[in-house]
Amino acid sequence: MDLELPESVLHAMEARIQRYPQKRSAVLPLLHLIQEHKGYISQKAMQWIAQRLDMQPIEVQELVTFYPMLHQKPCGHVHVRVCRTLSCALQGSAQVLKTLEKALNCPAGSTHPTGSVSLEFFECLANCHGAPVVMVNEVLHADVTPERLQALVEEIKKEIKMKG
Ligand code: FES
Structure with missing residues (x-):
């Protein structure tokens, strides 16, 4: 089964498997490596991992x-997550989400048809003291007040243009 991954990634995956006395322990590192390179984990990738690690x-x-x-499934080039959990909910994350949906023309839980951006209402982003929190790709933005949100929207639009 060909996962269409570069040799370097396949080597990195083999190296992860060798690190563990029980090869099934490498399942999460392999999932992360595949997602890092493909953007998502396909059924084929899950089957490949199961076969390689002697799992069902x-x-x-x-786990996925x-x-x-x-x-x-693939996410947009820019992946925006708004925390929906208690601290953020109390600090207005639903309004933050609404503003982003409108500004990015992308309903929560979807990817824009052009593939430019995905927007998700997500569980706790582990920065509760900075509520409300928004994550853009891997960068966390805390204390997203309405004023800061406007600046963030501009930043996200710039990133969409860059990656588009
Ligand atoms: S509740 Fe939002 S980061 Fe934890």
């Missing part, structure tokens, strides 16, 4: 569906 495909799929940071 359903065991790999359970359990962890919200793992994706089963």
Whole structure:
């Protein structure tokens, strides 16, 4: 089964497997490596991992569906996550989300048809003291007040243009 990954990634995956006395322990590192290079984890990738680690495909799929940071379909070039959990909810994250949906023309839980941006209402982003929190790709933005949100929208639009 060909995962269409560069040799360097396949080597990195083999190296991860060798690190563990039980090869199934490498399942999460392999999922992260695949997502890093493909942007998501396909059914084919899950089957490949299951075969290589002597697991059942359903065991790999359970992990992919359990962890919200793992994706089963491609995300936009810019991935925006708004925290929906308690501290952020109390600090107005629903309004932050609404503003972003409108500004980016992308409903929550979807990817823009051009593939430029994805918007998600996400579980706790582990920065509760900085609520409300927005994550753009891997960068966390805390204390997103309405004024700061406007600046952030401009930043996101710039990034979309750069990556588009
Ligand atoms: S509740 Fe939003 S970061 Fe934890």
